[in-house]
Amino acid sequence: MDIRIEGVTHRYDGLLVLDGIELAIGEGETVALVGPSGCGKSTLLGIVGGLLKPSAGRVVTAGAPRQDSLNPFTYVFQDFALLPWRTVQANVALALEHHPLSARQRQERVEEALALTGLGDFAQALPKQLSGGMRQRVGIARALVVRPAVLLLDEPLSALDAQTREILMEDLLSIWARERGTRLYVTHNLDEAARLADRVVVLSRRPGRIREIVAIDTPVATRGAAVIAGMRERLWRLIREEAREAEREVQHG
Amino acid sequence: MAEGVPFRGGGYEARPRRWVPWLVFAALLLLWHVASSRGWISANSLPSPTSVVLAFGEMIERGTLQKHLWESARRIGLGWALGTLAGLAIGLSMGIFSLARAGLLPLVSALFPIPKIALLPLFILWFGIGEASKVATIAFGVFFPTVIAAYAACDQVPRNLIRMAQSFGLPARHIVWKVVVPGAMPGILAGFRITASIALILVVAAEMIGAEYGVGAFILATGNLMQTDHLVAGVAILSTFGLLVNWLLSAIEKSVLRWR
Numbered sequence: 001m002d003i004r005i006e007g008v009t010h011r012y013d014g015l016l017v018l019d020g021i022e023l024a025i026g027e028g029e030t031v032a033l034v035g036p037s038g039c040g041k042s043t044l045l046g047i048v049g050g051l052l053k054p055s056a057g058r059v060v061t062a063g064a065p066r067q068d069s070l071n072p073f074t075y076v077f078q079d080f081a082l083l084p085w086r087t088v089q090a091n092v093a094l095a096l097e098h099h100p101l102s103a104r105q106r107q108e109r110v111e112e113a114l115a116l117t118g119l120g121d122f123a124q125a126l127p128k129q130l131s132g133g134m135r136q137r138v139g140i141a142r143a144l145v146v147r148p149a150v151l152l153l154d155e156p157l158s159a160l161d162a163q164t165r166e167i168l169m170e171d172l173l174s175i176w177a178r179e180r181g182t183r184l185y186v187t188h189n190l191d192e193a194a195r196l197a198d199r200v201v202v203l204s205r206r207p208g209r210i211r212e213i214v215a216i217d218t219p220v221a222t223r224g225a226a227v228i229a230g231m232r233e234r235l236w237r238l239i240r241e242e243a244r245e246a247e248r249e250v251q252h253g
Numbered sequence: 254m255a256e257g258v259p260f261r262g263g264g265y266e267a268r269p270r271r272w273v274p275w276l277v278f279a280a281l282l283l284l285w286h287v288a289s290s291r292g293w294i295s296a297n298s299l300p301s302p303t304s305v306v307l308a309f310g311e312m313i314e315r316g317t318l319q320k321h322l323w324e325s326a327r328r329i330g331l332g333w334a335l336g337t338l339a340g341l342a343i344g345l346s347m348g349i350f351s352l353a354r355a356g357l358l359p360l361v362s363a364l365f366p367i368p369k370i371a372l373l374p375l376f377i378l379w380f381g382i383g384e385a386s387k388v389a390t391i392a393f394g395v396f397f398p399t400v401i402a403a404y405a406a407c408d409q410v411p412r413n414l415i416r417m418a419q420s421f422g423l424p425a426r427h428i429v430w431k432v433v434v435p436g437a438m439p440g441i442l443a444g445f446r447i448t449a450s451i452a453l454i455l456v457v458a459a460e461m462i463g464a465e466y467g468v469g470a471f472i473l474a475t476g477n478l479m480q481t482d483h484l485v486a487g488v489a490i491l492s493t494f495g496l497l498v499n500w501l502l503s504a505i506e507k508s509v510l511r512w513r
Contacts, residue, residue, distance in 0.1 A: 049420060050420075051416055051419065051420055071420075071421055071422055073420075074420070074421070075417070075420045077413065077417060079413060081411075081413050081414055081416075081417035083414060083431070083432065083435070083436075084512050084513070085435050085436075085438075085512040086512075094418075094421070094423075094431065095421045097423075097427070097431075098422070098423055098424055098427050126511075126512050127512075128512065128513070142421075146421065
């Protein structure tokens with residue numbers, strides 16, 4: 001499914017946070033959104049997934065989602081957003097319960113998603129019994145279980161420690177190699193953008209405008225350390241000054 | 254010169270001391286017994302523990318204990334259940350729907366601080382001196398704290414969980430039953446503790462105003478007759494009842510909130 005963001009502008013209580021965003025994302029593409037704090041990247045993700053109404057502009061889609069997709073636009077949240085009273089399996093099943101599936105179909109889908117995310121042995125565990133990385137795996141399994149056309153990831157690894165982040169990046173790449181789909185990935189971590197994305201959209205400081213769109217030509221599967229480091233450096237040069245200014249602003253504000 | 258680093262403390266961490274409460278209880282009983290038997294306290298002010306135990310025995314034998322206890326428990330049970338059901342319905346609606354919140358919050362805030370026993374005379378005018386006015390007083394007293402607890406508990410449910418449910422397209426009633434209500438459960442159960450003690454206070458007060466049977470009526474009657482041994486036995490019943498309810502609620506919390 002292709003997505004086109006057309007002239008999206010957003011204000012919070014009169015404060016302009018996004019200004020005239022125009023962006024086309026192609027089927028099967030992974031696009032990272034980076035930018036200084038407060039540039040509106042999460043706001044843009046909220047608008048794309050229909051959790052926020054833009055003040056102006058619209059998001060249009062072209063092409064039908066895969067037939068078995070139950071929730072074409074599906075989020076993975078920064079804080080995992082798991083129901084603490086439900087087991088891993090029941091958290092994943094939550095996304096299916098209001099759809100007309102047989103108990104068996106539901107069970108099969110849940111088991112498949114758990115296997116894909118390496119949670120097979122943790123189906124009966126409660127979120128509090130899991131590490132941060134495992135909790136986010138549940139978040140990812142819950143997103144995959146509905147077979148989304150577009151996966152919207154809102155800083156999915158930023159609540160995790162550095163090692164867990166590395167592990168989950170590897171896991172995301174191996175899942176994505178198997179599961180087709182379009183992905184929009186918001187992050188403030190340039191390393192994640194350089195490793196996971198096909199294109200990186202750099203937003204300017206508030207109000208967020210598209211500053212540059214950087215295409216990474218090497219496919220993610222064969223992307224070596226040198227390419228990633230070079231890309232990371234290039235992205236940092238693009239946002240460095242503004243990130244410094246944004247940081248001072250946050251501290252004073 | 255090698256010296257060990259002195260231990261400076263573990264942050265006043267609370268450690269369980271299971272025998273201490275029993276020891277304190279036993280020591281107080283002993284003190285009470287000694288003070289009574291030596292005549293330091295007159296039997297008219299405070300009867301000895303043995304005479305209270307004897308009074309208990311007498312009440313059980315005559316069947317008065319069961320009668321009073323049953324009457325009070327029935328009133329509390331009925332009043333608490335009615336107040337809780339209505340309170341949960343209104344409180345959850347206020348927590349979920351902006352319209353209900355805007356419309357009812359000022360009303361609830363205005364009525365909440367009224368000591369509910371002050372309404373008993375009015376309820377007696379409305380419902381008569383019988384059971385209905387007592388049950389209504391308890392229900393009314395339980396209702397408002399339940400509304401506030403349920404409404405505040407809904408507010409405590411992380412918005413992000415609700416947004417998550419919306420992002421997966423869950424219908425509103427699924428969001429209420431699968432996200433809001435379970436998420437509000439800790440706050441609702443904490444409210445039950447408060448309303449249980451309110452119900453106990455109100456049943457005693459209401460029974461003191463006009464009832465033949467019930468622990469409150471019993472305590473008032475024994476006071477008038479200077480039967481302090483029976484009076485203290487009545488107070489001990491209330492304490493036991495309170496402890497029992499507390500224990501029951503703890504057990505419920507433990508099983509319902511296992512996920513915490």
